[in-house]
Amino acid sequence: MVQKALLSLLVLAVYSAYAAEIRHVRSSRAPSSSPVELPAAPFVVSLTDKVPRSSAKKQALRELRGRASSSQTATIAGSDDDEEYLTSITVGGHNFTAIVDTGSSDTWLAQVGFSCFSLDSTPIPAADCFFGSAGFDPSTSKSFVSFPDTNFNISYGDGEFLTGAVGFDTVTIGGLTVTHQEIGLVTHAAWEGDTVSSGLIGLAYPGLTSVYNGSNPDLDGANNSLLYNPFFFSAVQEKAVKEPFFSVALNRGSFAEETNSTLDPNLGFLAFGGIAPVEVTKTSVTVPVQGFETTSGTSGFFFYAVDVDSWVFPGSNKRHTAGSVILDTGTTLNYVPTQIAAEFNSKFKPPATFDEDEDTYFVDCDATAPAFSATIGGVEFTVDPKDQILPFLDDTGNVVCISGTQDGGPAEADNIFILGDTFLHNVVATFNIAENNITISERVAY
Template sequence: MSLTLIPIFKAEGFVRENTLGRWAHTLRKFGLTQISPGLSSTSYQAVVPLVDVDFDKEYYGIVTIGSPEQSFKMQFDTGSSRFVLSTMGCDQCSGDTHFDPSASSSFRPGSKEPWEIHYGDGSFASGIIGRDDVTLGNITVRQQSLNLVTNESTSFDDTVDGVMGLSFGRLSSSTTIFESMMAQKQVARGVFGFYFGKRSLNGGGEVVFGGLDMARVQPGHTITYTNVTHAQYWKVAFRNVIVYGRPLLAKSDEGRRSRMFPAVIDTGSTLLVVPEWIADQIHARIPGSRSFDVTWTVPCNLMTGQLEFDIEGKRFAVPSVDLVREQTNIQGLCYSAIQSSPAGFMIIGDVFLKNNYVVFDQENQRVGFAPALLDT
């Protein structure tokens, strides 16, 4: 099997959803409601370039489907498991390009039963099941199950044409695209790695299927692995959260840490969405932060200090500058990249991931982390 690079791109253009919209998107997905060059190994098989949509809000990669191939912008989402794609005939479906099953000679109908999903905020999507060939770089997955959207609420409108779920298939009683790669022996290892670029540093990024790209890791660092605790999502246990050098839990609380900081690693979320008590304590230690209606704000000029997560005794950082989102209607205050939810776990999105290289090891049910070597 030959080596293929599949980048992640940054799209030029406007994403309608701001910080509050991306927060709502994450809550909805989890059923929550609330007011490169230098590839270092031949063990992987495909590297997909990723595009960053409008200043680190959302990333997508190019995927082709069917015969002849139809090309789509897909979000690669470790927080879901279905392969969801907008279709022709759906008037208000997401994206610019919609899949036409009738134009593909390799398309096969799936279950005769329609599928649908509803959320507590009233949003929904529904459609039919089909199967077709999906190509990422030099890998072609034969007859992948597709959730084809024929109707959706306007709140689903987005830049991407679809979502490629990369959590565990048991989450939705389905087979993910990566599980299909493994079953069809298209990858040498049951591992994939994400690198997210920053718009401020020329953007871009990549996802590697079948291995990892150590050229994306800061020199002198190795991958730190921690086991998945609940193999539906990529859910792990962080040991602590450190804000400006001060941990939220003291050493005397060590026995409680695995219960206090469960975390889902979600490439399909933009922000850090955490339980309310964690959001309260983090912002209490950030100078100038304020509660603003049901959300949190921080000073727009927040430049020093950092937020860190303790994973297996090592710290992985998010600099303060990345905790600042867009301006509110109050002079000098911007929305915080850390927002709260009623869930008992943290949702670790792109705010963290664009500073750290992350490896999803499906074979061994673990997640690996290393400080990312960012483009300059």
């Protein structure tokens, strides 16, 4: 049996009570496949190792269903099993490692002295939450300002939860600094951590933020939700960055890197104000972000969702299905409609097998993966077969492999699917929060 933390596959996004029931609202804007001239980013931070964490985003999304300048760049790295992308963040002058997630919106850190709980809310030692540090101590920051009578509150689909205080501090990522960023400080955590990261950097829309009026998390809901600007939205508002877009390039790790237990550096870039510094081809498209409508009748943006024209693989006949698709750095795999997943996985040689207990397609580690593409805005983007076979260590230490494209549920109009790291390894995604569009650029093969 594959370890629970590995099968979770980094599905991190959470849903707020405000957005508990939303439905897709199709944009009328046309995609553009004309060449897009994006400037180099003035702020760039490298991404390091991906680390395994328990699953929450897939369930959270199901809860939502039915309802030219220079730039700054940070490198990305990864650690144990290369299952989650991390980077460095400085808060109040103190450095931490945090998860990079385009599928959620809050920036949060564990606070020093936090209480740790099991998933059934039983108190357990703090070490069992497996944060990468003792946490952030706001008393040691000269720039920290408390936000009284509020609370930070995220509940995850697998039983994990984080609650705590709220404040403002100076936050720097990849040289880009926001001087008054609202952050969550986790004082109570049921968290199956990775021993490396101490928090998360959420880059999605304000509609997914998780701060509430009042100090009692048990009373939180849509009526006391206090939406706020996530980090990059604050940077644009403070005019700390010239261009209102950020860009992500995720590198795939090697088979050896994915099965080691060390931190793997240089796994890509998070770039602010321009395109991430990797080679791309002339194949690109700019498509509108798809909005959603809440049950109260208000509409807006939450995730970075796009429409997929068709799924392309042997025998597919360029199959079109209903449902919107999220581009999400916080999810390792692609989660596609049930029938697409079944047909695609049958094309492995030998075919993948579906384990109902694990809700997962397993493949032979030496299998031949079929070709696979997603057509977005009339442009076909191909996933390298290397991204379709993912190795993990089972409970006995043996290497087992799963398919990079899994079952995300039935193809229904209000369902939300995911193009995760399996897809994103092959493109550069540039998110424009002013125009509410995404430019997808094909990467040069690597």
